[in-house]
Amino acid sequence: MAKALERSIRERVPTLLTDLYQFTMAYAYWRSGRHNEPAVFELFFRDNPFGGGFSLFSGMHDCLLFLQSFRFTDEDVEYLRSVLPPATDPAFFLFLRELDCSGVTLHSVPEGTVVFARVPLMEVSGPLAVVQLLETSLLCLVNYASLVCSNAARFRLAAGSRRKLLEMGLRRAQGPDGGLTASRYTYVGGFDMTSNVQAGFLFGIPVAGTMAHSYVTSFSSLEEVWPQTLVAANGDHDNIDLISLTKGWLGRVCELLGAESGKIHEGELAAFLSYAIAYPHNFLPVIDSYSVTCSGLLNFCAVALSLFELEYSPLGVRLDSGDLCRQSVEVRHVFRLCSEQFSIPAFQSLLIVGTNNISEYSMAELNKKENEIDVVGVGTHLVTCTRQPSLGCVYKLVEVRGSPRMKFSEDPEKSTVPGRKAVYRMLDTEGHPFLDLLCLCEEPAPKACVAVRCHPVVGNKTCQSITPSQVSCLRLEVYTKGQITQPLCSTAETREKVQSSIQTLHPRHKRLQEPDSYIVAVSEKLHNLIAEIRKGSSNNSNFLLAN
């Protein structure tokens, strides 16, 4: 599978899938002989998404595969020759043709870690021209993966741990690869299953699904049911006529519920019977193609009772329109009545699946309103991240040739934090992280139970002193000298890591609405460096006097 993923990254992220200015800059560096100067870039985002208190870092594994496969083909180089200005020195294209990431080192937060705004998640160091060329691809791989994983984690928190969550957004995603990325990272973020078969194939995610409305509406009469018989699960009987059996049960169900048989849809019953005969162990129809209470639920109960009689275990029903909570309560009530009346204990606990434009808000409502929904399917709002469709990760230069770099910008919040850094996560006595500290690389690591002075990076807060109970180093070296240096986790392992990383978070940071903000701070030394650079910058034009 690792090989397949590597092949797939080359197809999905061709080396030309980047912004043109990466090449014009690379040329200008090369032209001035600066292309091999050691440089350091950092990747981070400026605000936690969805008005939340945290985010989840994802997409790093794809970045590693991308670094490993990074090369320009002859065809790539020919195309670049046609779009770069004619003045470009032909030797530059030979240089591109030879390029790879053997000189690049990547330090990164592990895939699936809880992270916060303004913490540099990745540090990419290596030859200036190469690490510049990587910008767009790395951003593209991290931005959406982290966003949709964070979105899924919020849906999971809103749903509680009991309910099963099914991702079904492929048709509404940003094209085919958008859909694949969505299925993968929503599973990592805490979903249980996907409808996307290719995602199951590539990433081993459990896949689920039974039928659409079109299946139901494609039937119009019982004459379309074929074969009409089923052998009991225990093998005792000969072929049983399932239509007759079910008609009998339908009469009893109508009687039990005092339902009019006049509104029951024959085509719907035919569809349910056909499906049950094809998949007697996996019977879970969608019951709202016509009317849940007047037709779908009655037809379901009749077919399910026949299946129980033949010693199969039907699975349940899906509701796809209307007020899901109210309907689920009604459906459960009918399940209980059938269970009691016909002495089938399992009938009362059949699954109720709800799918109808579920948002984070409506997911949270499920915990407030009475309902009996066991499995929730989510599509559009999950994969498109309606509430905030972009994480806004950026990639900023912080050091060249050992010297720190900083961008000031006309917008103060777009200024960057200069210098090569180490990032530490401070934990309190209960093991909850409470502050991420950015230090200069050369500073000694902060120690557990020793006070450290720091300056929050956001707001005008003054210096504070904090004493962590534990300190952990947030980033690892994951790629160097052309090699991936940490084992890649499977999708399922990363999913586990996500859940345990979220578990460490204090409830006040995990809250979906108006969480307390988590503090990200710089060390005293880094704070002083920023002040120094700001001062230096406003007084550096002696060069005009020299010649």
Added chain:
Amino acid sequence: MAKALERSIRERVPTLLTDLYQFTMAYAYWRSGRHNEPAVFELFFRDNPFGGGFSLFSGMHDCLLFLQSFRFTDEDVEYLRSVLPPATDPAFFLFLRELDCSGVTLHSVPEGTVVFARVPLMEVSGPLAVVQLLETSLLCLVNYASLVCSNAARFRLAAGSRRKLLEMGLRRAQGPDGGLTASRYTYVGGFDMTSNVQAGFLFGIPVAGTMAHSYVTSFSSLEEVWPQTLVAANGDHDNIDLISLTKGWLGRVCELLGAESGKIHEGELAAFLSYAIAYPHNFLPVIDSYSVTCSGLLNFCAVALSLFELEYSPLGVRLDSGDLCRQSVEVRHVFRLCSEQFSIPAFQSLLIVGTNNISEYSMAELNKKENEIDVVGVGTHLVTCTRQPSLGCVYKLVEVRGSPRMKFSEDPEKSTVPGRKAVYRMLDTEGHPFLDLLCLCEEPAPKACVAVRCHPVVGNKTCQSITPSQVSCLRLEVYTKGQITQPLCSTAETREKVQSSIQTLHPRHKRLQEPDSYIVAVSEKLHNLIAEIRKGSSNNSNFLLAN
């Protein structure tokens, strides 16, 4: 290129990239011998996006390539065997292995046409199991392509036709393919260029870009500029020392503008000089890395004046933060002063490029506020479609074995319009479309200048009579018997078609805010069919009496 696109569709849209329930349904059809029954599905969306009055239909060409390449490999089938219930008959997998789209016919609105909510854009007919299997992939290919193309068209309308528009959203898109799809269809929707090199390579879209802030901040002193010399464009001179020349100009610029030289950033000047030496014909730096008025603009003018002196034509500047309108006016003012003072007419009309989180709203503001921006770069809001990140296309069964099908649903607006249809667009005396009419296939086509009775599909509006000046048939047969039957347009040709299609639209429908709603109606005959089916559905359970 066509071959490359076909190859790329197989990589991007593998046949397993679909929902699992397509396979469970296909099996149930196959099991009951219904898989080859002729069936008809329609693809449509329910509301025009972004609160607008229209949408643009895109993605159809990819659908055609997908149909042509639709096949299951042995590996696909093995995976399906592992996820479908164990009860699945092994012969079904042999059936899948042989499947292709040779029995499918696609009628479609042409790529790049203005379309409206509730009009069936595609009609997919063929063997029931096959046309059902196509659902998710076709939706995935049309949904986002049409949405982002429509979004781009709105940005284009908001920007007016004079300004050039650059798409630069790759890093914020839904993963790599999301970015590629975005670049392609925003160009189709009216953008002029993309930053995405791979999109240029695959689709022939003009690519653009010069430098990021990191390029500027990577320089700290003039010592890093190498080579320091440039030969004049006319070839008259020997190597000219560009640093000395520019220092001279910088002094004059400061004097002209009364600027303090103390705040000018040496590293920024070094970056501009290096870039100008690498690309003297393509000089367009980003000028807000430190301060536009105190440093970036002064450095730009000095380097540009040197280039003009050496008979090159610099291109202009990019602004990437702060109040773009205000800054562009200040920049243009300085350009005019330089032009006049140094007698360089071309200086006043240098390009000003603006890029800073541009939304449709801020684009529209550009037409209201004084500004001097010639080119606008748009990323996040364009590619993620922040205002509405999903179009919500659906795919509904309308006919099986020649008999119309309809879904009722618990939500009335989720009901479908049954039957196989022809779709006509009615034009008024000025050539503006004013109504799309859905008729049953067997009805005679409406005629120009002959009154026709129809019923709007939305709202409780009563029957009305309309008389079109012209009538056009909206859909064409584009695929049948395994062959694409219409020539595929290039990306640039489709872009032309989009612009001329939008041109036909009446301004009241084209308005970005609160447009008049365009009427979509059904013929008298179709209206009656719906009523008949509704009536039939509420009284169809005689089957319970028969045995």
